[in-house]
Amino acid sequence: MKALSALLLTALFAGTAVAAPTCTVPQDKWMKEGDLKARLEAQGYQIKIFKVSKGQCYEIYGFDKGGQKVEIYFDPQTGAVVASR
Numbered sequence: 001m002k003a004l005s006a007l008l009l010t011a012l013f014a015g016t017a018v019a020a021p022t023c024t025v026p027q028d029k030w031m032k033e034g035d036l037k038a039r040l041e042a043q044g045y046q047i048k049i050f051k052v053s054k055g056q057c058y059e060i061y062g063f064d065k066g067g068q069k070v071e072i073y074f075d076p077q078t079g080a081v082v083a084s085r
Helices: 002-017 033-042
Strands: 046-052 058-063 069-074 081-084
Antiparallel strands (some): 046 058
C-alpha cells in the first residue's frame, strides 16, 4: 500500500512539473500564425499540429530538421522559444 501511495504522489508531482508555460502578450500584439509557421518551416521544421496552448502560447508538434520529434512553445509576439519537450 505504501508503494502505491508513493507511486501516486510521484505521478502527481511529475504531472505538475511538465505543465505548459503561460504567455501574457495581449492578442492584438501577436504575430500572425502563418508568419510563424513560414519561419519555422524555413528553418526545417515539419509541423504536424500548430495551435494556441491553454497558456496562450503558440505550440507546435512535429519534427525538427534532423527528424526528431518536437513539442515547442513560442512567445506569440516574438516567436521566441519559451519551452520545449
